[in-house]
Amino acid sequence: MLIRALQDQGVNKIYGYPGGSVLHIYDALFQQQEIQHILVRHEQAATHMADAFARATGKAGVALVTSGPGATNAITGIATAYTDSIPMVVITGQVPSHLIGEDAFQETDMIGISRPVVKHSFSVKHPSEIPGIVKKAFHIAESGRPGPVVIDVPKDMTNPTDKFEYSFPKTVKMRSYNPVAKGHSGQIKKAFDLLVAAKRPVIYAGGGVIIGRACEELIEIAKTLNYPVTNTLMGLGGFPGTDRQSVGMLGMHGSYEANMTMHHSDLIFAVGVRFDDRVTNGLDKFCPTAKIIHIDIDPTSISKTVRADVPIVGPAKIVLQDFLKLIKGSKKQPDTQAIKTWWHQIDEWRARHGGRFLTDDSELMKPQQVIQMLSQVTNGDAYVCSDVGQHQMFAAQYYKFNKPNRWINSGGLGTMGFGFPAAMGVKLNFPDADVACVTGEGSIQMNIQELSTCSQYDIPVKIICLNNGSLGMVRQWQDMNYESRHSHSYMESLPDFVKLAEAYGHVGMKVDKFTDLEGAMTDAFAMKDKLVFMDITVDPFEHVYPMQIPRGSMRDMLLSKTERT
Amino acid sequence: MRHILSVLLENEPGALSRVVGLFSQRNFNIESLTVAATDDITLSRITITTTGTDKLVEQVTKQLNKLVDVVKVVDLTEGDHIERELMLIKYKAAGAQREEIKRTADIFRGQIIDITPSTYTVQLVGSSRKLDAFIEAMDTANLIEVVRTGVSGIARGDKVLSV
Numbered sequence: 001m002l003i004r005a006l007q008d009q010g011v012n013k014i015y016g017y018p019g020g021s022v023l024h025i026y027d028a029l030f031q032q033q034e035i036q037h038i039l040v041r042h043e044q045a046a047t048h049m050a051d052a053f054a055r056a057t058g059k060a061g062v063a064l065v066t067s068g069p070g071a072t073n074a075i076t077g078i079a080t081a082y083t084d085s086i087p088m089v090v091i092t093g094q095v096p097s098h099l100i101g102e103d104a105f106q107e108t109d110m111i112g113i114s115r116p117v118v119k120h121s122f123s124v125k126h127p128s129e130i131p132g133i134v135k136k137a138f139h140i141a142e143s144g145r146p147g148p149v150v151i152d153v154p155k156d157m158t159n160p161t162d163k164f165e166y167s168f169p170k171t172v173k174m175r176s177y178n179p180v181a182k183g184h185s186g187q188i189k190k191a192f193d194l195l196v197a198a199k200r201p202v203i204y205a206g207g208g209v210i211i212g213r214a215c216e217e218l219i220e221i222a223k224t225l226n227y228p229v230t231n232t233l234m235g236l237g238g239f240p241g242t243d244r245q246s247v248g249m250l251g252m253h254g255s256y257e258a259n260m261t262m263h264h265s266d267l268i269f270a271v272g273v274r275f276d277d278r279v280t281n282g283l284d285k286f287c288p289t290a291k292i293i294h295i296d297i298d299p300t301s302i303s304k305t306v307r308a309d310v311p312i313v314g315p316a317k318i319v320l321q322d323f324l325k326l327i328k329g330s331k332k333q334p335d336t337q338a339i340k341t342w343w344h345q346i347d348e349w350r351a352r353h354g355g356r357f358l359t360d361d362s363e364l365m366k367p368q369q370v371i372q373m374l375s376q377v378t379n380g381d382a383y384v385c386s387d388v389g390q391h392q393m394f395a396a397q398y399y400k401f402n403k404p405n406r407w408i409n410s411g412g413l414g415t416m417g418f419g420f421p422a423a424m425g426v427k428l429n430f431p432d433a434d435v436a437c438v439t440g441e442g443s444i445q446m447n448i449q450e451l452s453t454c455s456q457y458d459i460p461v462k463i464i465c466l467n468n469g470s471l472g473m474v475r476q477w478q479d480m481n482y483e484s485r486h487s488h489s490y491m492e493s494l495p496d497f498v499k500l501a502e503a504y505g506h507v508g509m510k511v512d513k514f515t516d517l518e519g520a521m522t523d524a525f526a527m528k529d530k531l532v533f534m535d536i537t538v539d540p541f542e543h544v545y546p547m548q549i550p551r552g553s554m555r556d557m558l559l560s561k562t563e564r565t
Numbered sequence: 566m567r568h569i570l571s572v573l574l575e576n577e578p579g580a581l582s583r584v585v586g587l588f589s590q591r592n593f594n595i596e597s598l599t600v601a602a603t604d605d606i607t608l609s610r611i612t613i614t615t616t617g618t619d620k621l622v623e624q625v626t627k628q629l630n631k632l633v634d635v636v637k638v639v640d641l642t643e644g645d646h647i648e649r650e651l652m653l654i655k656y657k658a659a660g661a662q663r664e665e666i667k668r669t670a671d672i673f674r675g676q677i678i679d680i681t682p683s684t685y686t687v688q689l690v691g692s693s694r695k696l697d698a699f700i701e702a703m704d705t706a707n708l709i710e711v712v713r714t715g716v717s718g719i720a721r722g723d724k725v726l727s728v
Contacts, residue, residue: 112582115582115583120634123578175636176574176575300627
């Protein structure tokens with residue numbers, strides 16, 4: 001009944017790992033063709049694969065795991081999706097209902113454990129409820145502000161000997177759940193007046209623009225008004241990174257020009273963002289001269305940290321369409337002279353510190369160079385699935401994303417081990433696309449067992465491992481705040497990644513010199529049907545800059561080891 | 566400032582734990598919480614009292630509304646409202662104290678609902694403040710046990726919280 005409901009929901013791939021409580025479900029899977037099941041090597045990877053599928057397509061991904069340890073292993077993946085508002089449905093097995101509460105073998109209270117990190121959860125009380133619950137779960141996961149939904153299924157609910165009438169509902173109606181369908185027109189008018197009157201405006205666009213499929217509208221607004229656009233870590237690709245109007249990413253490791261533009265602006269047009277602490281820096285010093293228009297589907301995101309002058313609750317796409325109508329239909333137009341002066345200022349900032357990094361005479365490769373090369377070799381068109389740490393920030397800074405849904409990273413939760421299974425999830429669904437996992441020697445080891453899954457299903461992702469022999473971001477903080485006492489940030493006894501990849505039947509490459517990089521990377525991407533693990537030795541002393549100075553304003557940044565604003 | 570939030574939610578297993586969990590997860594405090602099914606058995610009604618800045622309570626209200634099981638949330642303290650709490654309070658009662666307890670209970674319009682040769686149990690209904698005042702008015706040396714239900718609240722006049 002569960003599998004049939006998933007079929008009716010249009011699911012064609014699920015990622016999972018079997019176990020006692022889900023054996024009935026796995027037996028049903030075995031007897032059908034419509035849904036392909038991908039057997040992972042650890043449940044966390046299953047959730048990340050489902051998550052990455054959702055990030056790349058906008059549709060909810062599905063993971064299936066057993067009760068107890070299967071379910072708890074899935075928690076990190078669920079929390080990762082929750083923090084980044086990613087639609088996902090996770091089906092967890094549960095011990096038979098008569099054993100619940102008796103500390104049975106492989107029993108955990110999954111509804112309880114997952115509660116703070118799910119959008120909603122369901123526990124199946126009767127088999128006949130399953131189709132309705134599946135329908136509701138997908139509806140909740142994908143609508144409004146998306147998020148993961150857990151369905152906990154006691155084993156007796158899927159017993160094949162119990163037969164019930166099956167009917168899959170066509171629509172969902174819930175009195176307690178009705179996401180906002182459009183923005184308040186009065187507020188939009190008010191915001192429009194502010195928007196066109198601005199002399200130093202900035203568009204601050206986040207993941208909500210991508211999840212809300214509002215990129216086209218955002219680009220049109222930005223182009224029509226000629227306003228600068230900064231993207232959050234989650235919003236990269238929402239506005240073309242190579243466009244003149246893009247000032248890059250903002251925040252802790254944002255570009256100099258983006259943070260300066262934000263700080264000096266008189267109007268922030270915030271779409272699908274949440275004024276996260278990694279963006280705002282010290283709240284009391286945040287953008288002192290700016291009025292704030294904040295558009296978000298989730299009312300709790302508005303005025304949670306930074307007070308909005310004009311809050312607008314609604315789906316980004318619809319709200320931006322309303323703005324476009326006003327922009328096109330109104331006599332009020334932006335002050336082009338003021339905007340010209342503003343651009344002059346922004347270009348000056350850009351010239352002063354536009355994404356530069358210092359190279360030196362040493363043979364050591366800079367991690368930034370590797371990402372630039374990746375961007376060049378893949379024409380900026382690859383799906384880049386990142387792990388967490390310095391390499392993540394370098395990828396965000398130096399890979400120029402021109403399309404949405406191509407930058408896939410654990411932005412909110414910062415889950416190491418995310419990148420590799422994420423890349424697998426994307427590659428399985430976009431077999432012809434270039435899919436790179438940008439990682440480090442620390443992160444990759446958190447889900448390296450999935451090399452085996454890649455062998456089983458022929459998933460030829462490219463692993464770009466920036467190997468600096470240490471937990472780079474931890475080390476950077478220790479350099480800056482702990483007088484370089486590198487407490488446990490050194491990765492001793494690393495494996496030979498080339499041999500490891502080969503042991504699983506993949507291709508391994510080791511690159512130590514920058515002069516070898518282009519050839520090696522081109523070769524790697526030319527091997528369309530091979531997983532290639534590129535173990536690239538990079539400068540272990542490199543730090544990520546710019547870096548905002550804690551508790552300062554947005555413009556307070558360290559620009560290199562010796563310079564600050 | 567103290568706020569009284571009335572919440573209508575689906576009367577489903579686990580719904581209450583989502584509400585309570587939200588408060589601890591987001592570092593909001595709960596001073597009291599009452600819950601029971603309404604005339605419509607598919608709906609429960611919760612009354613929560615909490616204190617915090619307006620910004621915090623705005624965030625609490627929004628977060629409650631975001632829970633899928635929550636149908637409606639109202640901050641009763643935004644308008645005229647009635648709040649009541651029930652308290653059962655047990656005293657050592659011997660000799661002259663018996664008369665004293667009876668007299669004070671009468672003044673507060675309480676009732677003595679259980680009597681033994683050595684104890685009185687008083688039932689008192691009113692605002693939380695009134696219950697506090699009663700406790701303060703009595704000699705705490707004789708107090709044995711207090712149980713309070715927490716606040717239930719309803720808006721005055723035509724205002725109604727319903728689906």
